[in-house]
Amino acid sequence: MRVDELDAKIVRLFTEEQRMSVLEASRILKVARATVQARLDRMTANGVIAHWVPQPEPRAFGFPVVAFCFLTINQDLGHDAVSRALAAIPEVIEVHTVSGDSDLMARVAARSNSDLQRVLDIIMATKAVVRSSSVIALNTHFEGRTLPLLEAAARG
Amino acid sequence: MRVDELDAKIVRLFTEEQRMSVLEASRILKVARATVQARLDRMTANGVIAHWVPQPEPRAFGFPVVAFCFLTINQDLGHDAVSRALAAIPEVIEVHTVSGDSDLMARVAARSNSDLQRVLDIIMATKAVVRSSSVIALNTHFEGRTLPLLEAAARG
DNA sequence: GGCCGCCCTGAGCAGAATGCGCAATGAAGG
DNA sequence: CCTTCATTGCGCATTCTGCTCAGGGCGGCC
Known part of the structure; x- marks a missing residue:
């Protein structure tokens, strides 16, 4: 799958601040909430986001x-x-x-x-x-x- | 840090179903919501849950x-x-x-x-x-x- | 030029979850 | 017995989510 800079920014936001909500991410990135939702759904469906789970260390x-x-x-x-x-x-x-x-x-x-x-x-x-x-x-x-x-x- | 079976069950729940909410996890495990919250907080604070982020593949x-x-x-x-x-x-x-x-x-x-x-x-x-x-x-x-x-x- | 599909947008709404605080209960250990 | 700590059940205001919808911008295609 091809990813663009918005995708990367979304992932970075959720990586750096794990309390991030989709709504706040959309505010920070100045895009619609539905856009962030759609990007996350698409990346998840395509396996770019393989898992989003608590990783035991x-x-x-x-x-x-x-x-x-x-x-x-x-x-x-x-x-x-x-x-x-x-x-x-x-x-x-x-x-x-x-x-x-x-x-x-x-x-x-x-x-x-x-x-x-x-x-x-x-x-x-x-x-x-x-x-x-x-x-x-x-x-x-x-x-x-x-x-x-x-x-x-x-x-x- | 020492972990018990409840800790492991919580992590397993959130791993298997990433749409899991704290509230529903507490219902499934038949413990108080505050307990699940506290366990997650404690594991996060102690690094047992190292990161809980979208992992790009x-x-x-x-x-x-x-x-x-x-x-x-x-x-x-x-x-x-x-x-x-x-x-x-x-x-x-x-x-x-x-x-x-x-x-x-x-x-x-x-x-x-x-x-x-x-x-x-x-x-x-x-x-x-x-x-x-x-x-x-x-x-x-x-x-x-x-x-x-x-x-x-x-x-x- | 005109048509089409795709994506982004802004908005709304009901339902659900969260963050927070509190007092009571229960179990464990000194 | 007393202290300490985790757990519990409860409530509340706030916030987010899931879902839907119509409208607009843009590029590709005929």
């Missing part, structure tokens, strides 16, 4: 450790079956099929470095994963920063 | 390619300076300092595989990055799936 409730695990899987099962098995583990936040030496990459949260070992053991215990190699995130500078990209897309 | 507006780039940086500058330089590039969605052979890991979005090359060139042009090695996400099975972890934390 694992760091804030006891899972400060984040690791990226590169997994070599049991090829007999297939990627989808393995990702389903991984989806059953709550500590697994994210799974991609990737290019390169490994088959899958998973983002994993844990209570501590030793707890990470426990989670990795659970992953290996699924029998779906043959080998894993992990990289620990020592410091997260930023994440989920998609707004600048939306604005870049809006400019052309 | 790059795939939906022209950036279907996602890659994870492992960067070796110019040590003279330091991680923070480099991450600031990367923050100026809208295609860079996420940056972590990581353990292992590389210094930083960045999640990068791009319009296509060849466009990814363009973005990598921009990254290298900052002079902050000495070497990069990328892994392309061929298929995203799921991501941002933090709710199960919150529920696990709520159970104990």
